[in-house]
Amino acid sequence: PEAPVFRPTEEEFADPLAYVARIRPAAEPYGVCRIVPPLSWSPPRALDASALNFPAKRQPIHRLLARPAPADRDTFLLDYTLFLRARADAGPPRRGRKRTAPPRPPALSDGRPLDLCRLFHAVKRFGGYDGACEGRRWDDVVRLVDDKAPPRHVPECAKHVLAQLYYEHLYDYEKFTKDRSASSQGGKQADAKVELDNQPSVSGSRDEEMDEEEASGVSSSSGRKRRNQKAAGVASNERHGNNNGTPGKNAGSAGARKPKKRKLDAEVSQDDQVCERCDSGLHGDAMLLCDRCDKGWHMYCLSPPLESVPPGNWYCSDCKNPDSDCFGFVERRNTCQLDAFKRFDDKVRRKWFGPRPPSRVQVEKLFWEIVEGKAGELEVMYGSDIDTSDYGSGFPRLGDPVPASVDPEAWQKYCSSPWNLNNFPNLPGSVLRTVKDKIPGVMVPWLYMGMLFSSFCWHVEDHCFYSINYLHWGEPKCWYGVPGAEANAFERVMRKALPDLFDAQPDLLFHLVTMLNPSVLQANGVPVYSVMQEPGNFVITFPRSYHGGFNLGLNCAEAVNFAPADWLPHGGIGAELYRMYRKAPVLSHEELLYVVAKNGVDNKSLSYLKEEVERVFVKEKKCREELWINGIIKSSPMQPRSNPNFIGNEEDKKCIICQQYLYLSAVSCSCRTSHVCLEHWKHLCECSPEKRRLLYRHTLAELGDLASEVKASLSGENVKQSPLLLNDIPTPSKKGKDQHMSYAQLAKDWLSKSDHILHMPFLDTAYSTALEAAEQFLWGDHDMDSVRNMALKLTEAKRWGLSVRNCLSKIDECLLRKDKCSEKVKYVDIEELVAVRCEASSEPGLAQLQGLCRERKNAD
Numbered sequence: 001p002e003a004p005v006f007r008p009t010e011e012e013f014a015d016p017l018a019y020v021a022r023i024r025p026a027a028e029p030y031g032v033c034r035i036v037p038p039l040s041w042s043p044p045r046a047l048d049a050s051a052l053n054f055p056a057k058r059q060p061i062h063r064l065l066a067r068p069a070p071a072d073r074d075t076f077l078l079d080y081t082l083f084l085r086a087r088a089d090a091g092p093p094r095r096g097r098k099r100t101a102p103p104r105p106p107a108l109s110d111g112r113p114l115d116l117c118r119l120f121h122a123v124k125r126f127g128g129y130d131g132a133c134e135g136r137r138w139d140d141v142v143r144l145v146d147d148k149a150p151p152r153h154v155p156e157c158a159k160h161v162l163a164q165l166y167y168e169h170l171y172d173y174e175k176f177t178k179d180r181s182a183s184s185q186g187g188k189q190a191d192a193k194v195e196l197d198n199q200p201s202v203s204g205s206r207d208e209e210m211d212e213e214e215a216s217g218v219s220s221s222s223g224r225k226r227r228n229q230k231a232a233g234v235a236s237n238e239r240h241g242n243n244n245g246t247p248g249k250n251a252g253s254a255g256a257r258k259p260k261k262r263k264l265d266a267e268v269s270q271d272d273q274v275c276e277r278c279d280s281g282l283h284g285d286a287m288l289l290c291d292r293c294d295k296g297w298h299m300y301c302l303s304p305p306l307e308s309v310p311p312g313n314w315y316c317s318d319c320k321n322p323d324s325d326c327f328g329f330v331e332r333r334n335t336c337q338l339d340a341f342k343r344f345d346d347k348v349r350r351k352w353f354g355p356r357p358p359s360r361v362q363v364e365k366l367f368w369e370i371v372e373g374k375a376g377e378l379e380v381m382y383g384s385d386i387d388t389s390d391y392g393s394g395f396p397r398l399g400d401p402v403p404a405s406v407d408p409e410a411w412q413k414y415c416s417s418p419w420n421l422n423n424f425p426n427l428p429g430s431v432l433r434t435v436k437d438k439i440p441g442v443m444v445p446w447l448y449m450g451m452l453f454s455s456f457c458w459h460v461e462d463h464c465f466y467s468i469n470y471l472h473w474g475e476p477k478c479w480y481g482v483p484g485a486e487a488n489a490f491e492r493v494m495r496k497a498l499p500d501l502f503d504a505q506p507d508l509l510f511h512l513v514t515m516l517n518p519s520v521l522q523a524n525g526v527p528v529y530s531v532m533q534e535p536g537n538f539v540i541t542f543p544r545s546y547h548g549g550f551n552l553g554l555n556c557a558e559a560v561n562f563a564p565a566d567w568l569p570h571g572g573i574g575a576e577l578y579r580m581y582r583k584a585p586v587l588s589h590e591e592l593l594y595v596v597a598k599n600g601v602d603n604k605s606l607s608y609l610k611e612e613v614e615r616v617f618v619k620e621k622k623c624r625e626e627l628w629i630n631g632i633i634k635s636s637p638m639q640p641r642s643n644p645n646f647i648g649n650e651e652d653k654k655c656i657i658c659q660q661y662l663y664l665s666a667v668s669c670s671c672r673t674s675h676v677c678l679e680h681w682k683h684l685c686e687c688s689p690e691k692r693r694l695l696y697r698h699t700l701a702e703l704g705d706l707a708s709e710v711k712a713s714l715s716g717e718n719v720k721q722s723p724l725l726l727n728d729i730p731t732p733s734k735k736g737k738d739q740h741m742s743y744a745q746l747a748k749d750w751l752s753k754s755d756h757i758l759h760m761p762f763l764d765t766a767y768s769t770a771l772e773a774a775e776q777f778l779w780g781d782h783d784m785d786s787v788r789n790m791a792l793k794l795t796e797a798k799r800w801g802l803s804v805r806n807c808l809s810k811i812d813e814c815l816l817r818k819d820k821c822s823e824k825v826k827y828v829d830i831e832e833l834v835a836v837r838c839e840a841s842s843e844p845g846l847a848q849l850q851g852l853c854r855e856r857k858n859a860d
Helices: 016-030 074-092 117-126 128-134 138-145 154-171 171-186 205-216 229-239 336-351 360-371 406-414 484-497 499-504 518-523 565-580 589-599 603-629 680-681 699-715 741-760 764-778 782-820 828-837 844-860
Strands: 034-036 057-060 287-289 296-298 379-387 446-450 453-459 464-474 477-481 527-532 538-541 547-551 555-562 634-637 665-670 693-696 734-735 739-742
Touching: 016 034, 034 477, 034 527, 057 699, 074 171, 117 138, 117 154, 117 499, 128 138, 128 154, 128 171, 138 154, 138 205, 138 828, 154 171, 171 844, 336 360, 336 603, 360 634, 464 699, 477 538, 484 518, 499 538, 518 547, 565 603, 589 603, 589 699, 603 693, 603 699, 603 734, 634 764, 665 680, 699 782, 739 741, 741 764, 741 782
Parallel strands: 634 693
Antiparallel strands: 034 538, 057 379, 287 296, 379 446, 446 555, 453 547, 464 538, 464 555, 477 527, 477 547, 665 693, 734 739
């Protein structure tokens, strides 16, 4: 089915964001829509495409779907060989040598060796052996495994031979890996005593692994051995299922699992193994060691993170699917000119359609046949994500030279047009107006030079933004869209249809390199809608809407993101996805939210802003209180922004675990220069909580006031209470020496002690101790206002008391050394100190200074 098409009037076309808001209820359920501008819309061509040299990427269209999963053959053979040997050890005893070299790989009917690794992952895509048989998918398996297989009709004998070879060599291994995966998903704990039902263990000692490598041709890496020999001994014992140093059971015995993945901090030094992501050798109990390369990865640093140690052998992503094996679009070494690009497009068209122009239905049908590997191989070029800051925009821009063929008045008119994509992110009502960074694709449009079959694969926009695409000239673009409400269902179907690709790359959808036929999605209950974008048309995609498509020929398009206030809740979801997959965000969602709330939005947008501000407030409060409960009582305010009303002038540090910007708060420790977010405070270091410190940019009182201001603007009332009081969130408490003490009670006790200090003779250490203890309260909500006020009094009194003592010290030095005094004291300074009314008036030195002032007055 087709997505809706909208044709605004001249009046409706005057305000883009207002028009998008008007059509959103009708268009958003489709995920994508097309807008046909009024006839008066005719922007001049600002880009001389004939003189443009642009970067282009090579796109193998036949591999957008029908490609084997990226998998390292040596790693697969290592795991497969361990399985075979473990199964042999668990069987009846044999005569002669117990261990033999692994069998030679089987051969195809024409004598070519069969790649078992490729075959195993190809069959996994279709549900394993049984699924491939029930679904009659062995022809697709043959295409994935055999590069010489015919694209359309696969001989029955080839399918039969491959199915037979798989059953003979890999069927038992498939059952074993499925049981191992089910054991992991069932939430089994990382315990050496856990057994896999009726399945032999594939764990073995390092010596056994080295023998297996020699037998199977797997190259040994010098980095495999640990630097710490003691640690190597510990790990060796663990591999045999024994942690007490006594000889363990045979590693091949059925049911044994090796806990070697968990390193013991008491026995392994910090320098022995570091995490490949965060460069930390700490938290060894959460460190997974690759069973091939021995590199370490914290479970919480993986993308996505693991909650428990997986059963059986574990291999890191570098060993399972190195970058060299991962599929992607390779950029051409040289830039491309439009003439050469057009010649290539003509060549492709003639090859696949001959001299007659094809219909759009024919092009679409052939495109999906090529994608599914049923029509042969095809590689095209696509000039995608071209930065208009460097290569020029298709729309007129102020400062660009006006072509001689263009009327200067028309140029100026379209330079300031709100539908000019260079202006779109900064329109009134856009929350991106406060972003001053020239972020390509988000704040600065991207240019796209397409040719026949060049594709933009399934994806959602960065941060789940809206996007708008304008086709300047050329052949149409075919779009497919999935409603944002069906994003989770879309992802489930993608994972179900391509399990091998997602096993190899859990973040596959972030890479924009995979297509799946809309008919497959629809057959699994996911609605998909199409749009045919003509030249001069706009296409809008909505937040969280997965979309993709292809070009029907040579064309030029331009696109940019935008974000009205109704995007804000979707932006929060996008930020959490970045956190889960350990992806660096384009910008800080929390900072954007705070700045937008401070600058204000129109009344129609307040409800979205209120919901998101309160969500962030509640989450921040919960995290800060968790730190306090766990003993992190030190805190310091962050350095204030030089220009807090805009985003992009200064960049915050990132959490070393989840890679997110640390705008609102962070946790630090004196033992490290790096920081983490509040959710990952346990993973920063192994120091006691008392040594760590909370860094915050705003107090909870300030954040609560911000939420209250937004709510007051929405309701028209003066709301003084923060969401903390409105939601009746309980006050935190923690166990003291004899009883549980609430946060409020501790603050009350601190106030009493501090008031006593102010009325005692000045003692520098007493003031310092009290101010240090106050740090645990200063970040709090309005119930800590009295603490903040008292802390200010203590700070001023301490400063005043130290000034008095410093002044007296200088006076004593002058009286003793007279003419040799290094620094003389002015009576004006003494009089200023005496005139200051301070709480710490019990400072003994004050009387001495007052006496000097009286002597000066009497002398005058």
